[in-house]
Amino acid sequence: MLHIVKFQQVTKYFGQQEALKNIDLTFHKGETTVILGPSGSGKSTLLRCINLLEKPEKGTISVGDIKIDLSKPVSKKDTLAIRQRTAMVFQSFNLFPHMKVLENVIEGRLTVLKETRIDAVEKGQLLLEKVGLSQKIDSYPAQLSGGQQQRVAIARALAMEPQFLLFDEPTSALDPELEGEVLKVLKDLSEEEKSMIIVTHNLNFAREVADRILFLEHGEIVFDGATAQFFEKNDNARIQSFIQSMQFI
Amino acid sequence: MSREMQIALDSIWPILKAGLIVTIPLSLIAFAIALVVAVITALARISNYKILRAIFGIYVWIFRGTPVLVQLFIVFFGFPKAGITLDAWTAAIITFSLNTGAYASESIRASILAIPKGQWEAAESLGMTYWQVLRRVIAPQTIRISLPSVTNDFIDLVKGTSLVASITLADMFMVGQQITARTYEPLLIYSLCAVIYLIFISVLMYLQGRLEKYASKYV
Ligand SMILES: Nc1ncnc2c1ncn2[C@@H]1O[C@H](COP(=O)(O)OP(=O)(O)OP(=O)(O)O)[C@@H](O)[C@H]1O
Ligand SMILES: [Mg+2]
Numbered sequence: 001m002l003h004i005v006k007f008q009q010v011t012k013y014f015g016q017q018e019a020l021k022n023i024d025l026t027f028h029k030g031e032t033t034v035i036l037g038p039s040g041s042g043k044s045t046l047l048r049c050i051n052l053l054e055k056p057e058k059g060t061i062s063v064g065d066i067k068i069d070l071s072k073p074v075s076k077k078d079t080l081a082i083r084q085r086t087a088m089v090f091q092s093f094n095l096f097p098h099m100k101v102l103e104n105v106i107e108g109r110l111t112v113l114k115e116t117r118i119d120a121v122e123k124g125q126l127l128l129e130k131v132g133l134s135q136k137i138d139s140y141p142a143q144l145s146g147g148q149q150q151r152v153a154i155a156r157a158l159a160m161e162p163q164f165l166l167f168d169e170p171t172s173a174l175d176p177e178l179e180g181e182v183l184k185v186l187k188d189l190s191e192e193e194k195s196m197i198i199v200t201h202n203l204n205f206a207r208e209v210a211d212r213i214l215f216l217e218h219g220e221i222v223f224d225g226a227t228a229q230f231f232e233k234n235d236n237a238r239i240q241s242f243i244q245s246m247q248f249i
Numbered sequence: 250m251s252r253e254m255q256i257a258l259d260s261i262w263p264i265l266k267a268g269l270i271v272t273i274p275l276s277l278i279a280f281a282i283a284l285v286v287a288v289i290t291a292l293a294r295i296s297n298y299k300i301l302r303a304i305f306g307i308y309v310w311i312f313r314g315t316p317v318l319v320q321l322f323i324v325f326f327g328f329p330k331a332g333i334t335l336d337a338w339t340a341a342i343i344t345f346s347l348n349t350g351a352y353a354s355e356s357i358r359a360s361i362l363a364i365p366k367g368q369w370e371a372a373e374s375l376g377m378t379y380w381q382v383l384r385r386v387i388a389p390q391t392i393r394i395s396l397p398s399v400t401n402d403f404i405d406l407v408k409g410t411s412l413v414a415s416i417t418l419a420d421m422f423m424v425g426q427q428i429t430a431r432t433y434e435p436l437l438i439y440s441l442c443a444v445i446y447l448i449f450i451s452v453l454m455y456l457q458g459r460l461e462k463y464a465s466k467y468v
Contacts, residue, residue, distance in 0.1 A: 084376040090370065097390065098467050107375065112377055
């Protein structure tokens with residue numbers, strides 16, 4: 001099956017403001033891409049366009065075998081198909097508070113994939129083990145630390161076996177002590193060659209896991225290339241000052 | 250035994266009986282219908298369909314914006330002029346379910362809107378349809394959030410049913426009026442009515458507390 005995310009001349013407006021300007025871009029299978037850029041540059045918007053939480057006005061977006069012409073209304077069927085090929089992890093976790101940890105993880109398999117409960121539970125237990133939370137299966141999200149909640153959210157995303165995993169600042173809401181445990185999980189996933197697109201402000205982490213860096217500014221891609229090239233051999237003054245300013249945070 | 254004591258004792262059962270055969274059944278039936286109306290109205294008013302939002306918005310506007318006694322009179326005394334004659338029970342059920350439905354729809358709508366947008370986004374990004382999101386993620390949280398205000402709407406309804414005395418239904422209040430007319434003991438009899446209402450509503454408040462505790466076990 002085709003395993004790709006492709007943007008062709010994608011433009012997204014918020015009112016008058018162009019949040020993404022004519023973006024051409026392809027994400028490949030097995031690659032970890034980190035998206036960097038100053039606040040308001042369009043990182044979240046780009047990520048949220050992939051699974052159509054935002055609908056751009058122009059261009060085409062392909063996810064796997066689904067291709068969408070954004071100048072026309074998007075059918076529900078295509079929207080759902082795209083969302084089944086992707087999974088998203090949010091800055092604020094967004095776990096379902098009324099469901100226990102295991103129920104959170106298997107919800108998509110039960111409701112969306114219509115899997116039997118027995119199979120879904122088995123899958124859910126394995127994933128919770130993978131993120132180190134086997135002990136917390138019967139807890140409610142409110143009983144967990146932020147880092148634990150985010151690991152549950154990652155397990156929930158993995159449970160859907162998506163082609164692409166999308167992360168929007170997955171550790172920005174966490175204290176530094178808790179950040180590490182989530183980054184560790186992300187690193188493991190990256191090493192398993194999962195296809196991941198990560199928005200983050202953590203440059204050290206980007207440097208460590210990214211195969212590829214995208215640098216956005218004012219809704220445009222200013223840099224798209226290998227990680228080493230971004231950090232070491234970059235002659236773009238804007239990027240150099242960005243790297244410098246981030247290192248003090 | 251004093252005369253007042255005797256009157257009070259003799260009046261308890263007739264008033265209570267009116268409560269059991271009119272006030273309580275009317276409240277329960279009207280509330281059950283009101284809940285259905287309220288859920289449909291709340292969903293219509295958060296939907297993407299402008300016409301639907303407008304129609305249900307006008308319904309809520311009218312029923313919240315006019316006194317329930319006036320609504321009751323229009324349905325019971327007014328509708329016959331337009332060829333629709335309803336018995337007192339039917340008129341009362343229609344009026345109270347639509348009136349409480351309007352209020353409860355606002356309670357439910359506000360509760361749905363209080364749920365963080367991230368809940369919708371997380372569910373949608375799993376690939377759930379609109380109805381799946383509503384059923385699996387939004388509804389359970391809405392029930393918890395709206396419980397206190399919807400119970401309030403129910404309590405208002407129970408008390409509001411005392412108005413059916415004016416359209417010939419023999420509820421607790423009507424029976425109280427009849428006994429007062431016979432005995433000239435308004436303070437005694439109406440206080441007795443008040444106490445019985447208070448007992449009914451205290452039971453509701455107790456149930457609300459239990460339900461809230463149950464619905465909040467995950468917070
Ligand atoms: N829902 C919205 N309505 C209006 N404008 C929006 C909305 N979401 C984003 N924007 C605007 O679009 C631009 C890009 O926003 P976006 O959230 O993608 O930036 P970002 O790079 O993720 O920033 P940050 O690092 O602060 O998260 C910003 O100027 C923002 O104000
Ligand atoms: Mg952002």
